[in-house]
Amino acid sequence: MTFYTILFYILAALIIVTTGLAITRRNMVHTIVYLVFSFFGSAMLFYLLGAPLLAALEVIIYAGAIMILFLFIIMMLKEEAPESRLFPFRQWLPATLLGFAYLVLGSLLVVSADPETGEPLQIATASPAMFGEYLFRTHWLAIEIASLLLLIALVGALRLGRFDESESRKAEDAS
Amino acid sequence: MTDVLESVKALADGFATTFKHLFRKPITEEYPEYKRPLPVRSRARIILTRDPNGDERCVACYLCSAVCPVSCISMQSTERSNGRRYAAWFRINFGRCIYCGLCEEACPTSAIQLTPNFDHCKREILSMVYEKEDLLVDHCGKDPDYNFYRHAGISTAKRDKGEHINEFKPVRVKSNLP
Amino acid sequence: MVTWIAGMLMLTVKLSLVLGVLLFLAAYLVWAERKFLGRLQVRYGPNRAGKFGLLQPIADSIKMITKEDIVPTAADPVLFMLAPAVVAITALLMFAVVPFGPAVVLWGREIPMVITDINVGLLYVFALSSLGVYGVALGGWASNSKFALLGGIRGAAQMISYELSLGLSLVPVVMMARSFSLVDIVAAQADYPFIIFQPVAFIIFFISAVAESKRIPFDLPEAENELGAGFHMEYSGMRFGLFFIGEYVHMQVFGALLAVFFLGGWHGPLLPPVIWLLIKIIVISLFMIWMRGTLPRLRYDQLMTFGWKVLIPAALVNIVVTGAFILI
Numbered sequence: 174m175t176f177y178t179i180l181f182y183i184l185a186a187l188i189i190v191t192t193g194l195a196i197t198r199r200n201m202v203h204t205i206v207y208l209v210f211s212f213f214g215s216a217m218l219f220y221l222l223g224a225p226l227l228a229a230l231e232v233i234i235y236a237g238a239i240m241i242l243f244l245f246i247i248m249m250l251k252e253e254a255p256e257s258r259l260f261p262f263r264q265w266l267p268a269t270l271l272g273f274a275y276l277v278l279g280s281l282l283v284v285s286a287d288p289e290t291g292e293p294l295q296i297a298t299a300s301p302a303m304f305g306e307y308l309f310r311t312h313w314l315a316i317e318i319a320s321l322l323l324l325i326a327l328v329g330a331l332r333l334g335r336f337d338e339s340e341s342r343k344a345e346d347a348s
Numbered sequence: 349m350t351d352v353l354e355s356v357k358a359l360a361d362g363f364a365t366t367f368k369h370l371f372r373k374p375i376t377e378e379y380p381e382y383k384r385p386l387p388v389r390s391r392a393r394i395i396l397t398r399d400p401n402g403d404e405r406c407v408a409c410y411l412c413s414a415v416c417p418v419s420c421i422s423m424q425s426t427e428r429s430n431g432r433r434y435a436a437w438f439r440i441n442f443g444r445c446i447y448c449g450l451c452e453e454a455c456p457t458s459a460i461q462l463t464p465n466f467d468h469c470k471r472e473i474l475s476m477v478y479e480k481e482d483l484l485v486d487h488c489g490k491d492p493d494y495n496f497y498r499h500a501g502i503s504t505a506k507r508d509k510g511e512h513i514n515e516f517k518p519v520r521v522k523s524n525l526p
Numbered sequence: 527m528v529t530w531i532a533g534m535l536m537l538t539v540k541l542s543l544v545l546g547v548l549l550f551l552a553a554y555l556v557w558a559e560r561k562f563l564g565r566l567q568v569r570y571g572p573n574r575a576g577k578f579g580l581l582q583p584i585a586d587s588i589k590m591i592t593k594e595d596i597v598p599t600a601a602d603p604v605l606f607m608l609a610p611a612v613v614a615i616t617a618l619l620m621f622a623v624v625p626f627g628p629a630v631v632l633w634g635r636e637i638p639m640v641i642t643d644i645n646v647g648l649l650y651v652f653a654l655s656s657l658g659v660y661g662v663a664l665g666g667w668a669s670n671s672k673f674a675l676l677g678g679i680r681g682a683a684q685m686i687s688y689e690l691s692l693g694l695s696l697v698p699v700v701m702m703a704r705s706f707s708l709v710d711i712v713a714a715q716a717d718y719p720f721i722i723f724q725p726v727a728f729i730i731f732f733i734s735a736v737a738e739s740k741r742i743p744f745d746l747p748e749a750e751n752e753l754g755a756g757f758h759m760e761y762s763g764m765r766f767g768l769f770f771i772g773e774y775v776h777m778q779v780f781g782a783l784l785a786v787f788f789l790g791g792w793h794g795p796l797l798p799p800v801i802w803l804l805i806k807i808i809v810i811s812l813f814m815i816w817m818r819g820t821l822p823r824l825r826y827d828q829l830m831t832f833g834w835k836v837l838i839p840a841a842l843v844n845i846v847v848t849g850a851f852i853l854i
């Protein structure tokens with residue numbers, strides 16, 4: 174058992190425990206904090222596997238930007254801790270089934286995969302330049318599609334957030 | 349474009365102004381080394397003054413004690429053999445005093461006065477209770493010539509009670525008739 | 527094994543040196559700020575503790591440590607205690623990738639004058655600065671007080687908005703240095719500092735850095751006259767002190783980053799490299815203090831308009847122009 178293996182198991186335990194806690198917490202802010210820890214753990218895992226760029230992006234985008242937006246929204250809304258179970262049973266059931274199916278499929282994939290990939294800790298560093306070259310040369314279409322999606326989302330957000338002048342005038346007249 | 353230039357100029361003006369201030373002499377008055385002389389009528393530590401003859405002015409009339417909004421003045425009146433009243437003991441709790449100056453306004457003999465001496469705080473709150481000997485001073489305070497008994501109160505060699513300047517006849521307390 | 531132990535030892539020495547210098551400078555930046563600000567406002571500033579008030583930081587820290595540590599009953603205790611630590615730690619960790627000199631050869635061993643040179647150093651800095659937002663937002667939320675919550679919300683909104691322009695303003699620098707590593711970026715400025723080619727990026731980065739470190743004129747999260755003290759309103763003692771340390775370390779980190787990205791890092795004539803970096807950090811910090819003494823606080827809508835409608839478009843245009851120049 175090498176030093177890296179020990180680190181890997183510590184990080185894996187951290188990710189699993191924090192994700193589990195994130196699912197079970199009632200308090201939304203606590204959930205987000207645990208999720209941030211989980212993302213942080215996966216970033217560390219990426220770094221351990223020799224992908225520092227992915228690690229940094231994971232922290233910047235997921236832990237930094239997206240979770241902060243979630244936190245922001247939760248702080249803005251007045252949240253009340255629900256008293257009873259979060260969801261009724263008929264919502265629990267499909268979720269459990271789907272989760273179970275995912276677990277089974279995932280373990281089957283891991284077991285049936287090439288034995289070479291079972292060695293998770295082969296340190297192979299990809300420099301940011303190489304990574305970028307690979308991404309933009311071989312997967313340019315996927316990136317274009319993703320950016321188009323984001324553009325559509327942006328336009329949609331602009332449309333939704335636009336201040337409707339006629340409505341505000343109506344409101345002014347009413348008051 | 350002119351907007352940008354104008355805002356840059358405004359920013360530069362601001363920075364230049366503060367930069368000039370860097371070389372000005374600070375206008376701070378450093379307190380314990382330099383004590384600014386306060387006006388005579390500033391309201392701070394309370395004293396009990398004496399009349400020009402060196403006698404206590406206080407006649408223990410309780411007016412200051414009555415008017416005090418935080419009730420920090422207490423005393424016990426007593427009388428000399430010649431009928432002149434004075435305070436057997438006189439106590440001001442400066443821990444409660446708000447230095448409003450109402451006692452000074454109420455005082456008919458100008459005995460109780462406020463002075464500009466404001467820095468008499470202590471670490472021990474009980475030592476802020478001042479007794480008569482702490483309060484009594486050897487001068488007349490702000491009112492150097494005033495002597496209550498020259499105007500009212502007792503019979504002297506020259507005049508009897510009620511015959512002084514600006515004085516009414518004594519009220520006969522034991523009768524309802526005027 | 528010997529190499530490993532020697533490396534570990536070297537790392538420990540470097541870590542403790544950098545940490546010590548950072549905290550010392552943070553303490554004396556507080557002193558410098560109070561003194562300098564005082565003179566800008568035609569007063570003396572601290573001058574009681576020691577000559578010129580030089581012992582003031584020590585007196586302050588003794589006061590902070592010995593003060594009562596209050597956790598409000600309505601607060602969320604764990605998050606309340608975590609928040610100041612997040613602010614201080616993320617600020618301190620950012621210094622791990624800042625190079626403070628060329629590699630030195632000592633006892634036949636080459637010692638790089640940087641704690642760690644990872645090839646995504648720039649992104650590492652951004653990752654930490656985006657994690658630093660949690661300190662502000664969670665501190666504001668966990669205090670369970672209206673003003674603190676408002677401060678936390680403002681802080682989160684402000685910091686994620688300005689992080690974008692902060693990142694975009696550095697893309698031209700990366701394009702010119704062809705690397706994310708701070709060591710390489712400094713090495714690329716051996717002849718000319720990047721500020722000559724990238725004045726616009728410099729200005730955008732500077733403004734965004736001031737906004738990121740929540741200093742006047744961007745101190746809306748702690749706007750004293752509206753929110754009391756904003757997100758750190760309910761904090762006392764050394765927990766408040768950690769927020770304070772975080773702020774002043776942030777000042778130094780952004781001074782160092784400005785120096786590394788635009789002012790040539792440790793490059794400079796005559797004096798030793800470390801001194802040059804320190805001089806640059808201190809000059810930038812002093813300029814930030816001067817700015818604090820001069821400019822009034824922005825209004826919230828002005829802050830957002832400025833960030834989204836001025837800085838980000840300007841940074842994007844700058845990227846396009848730089849790209850065009852590099853292609854030609």
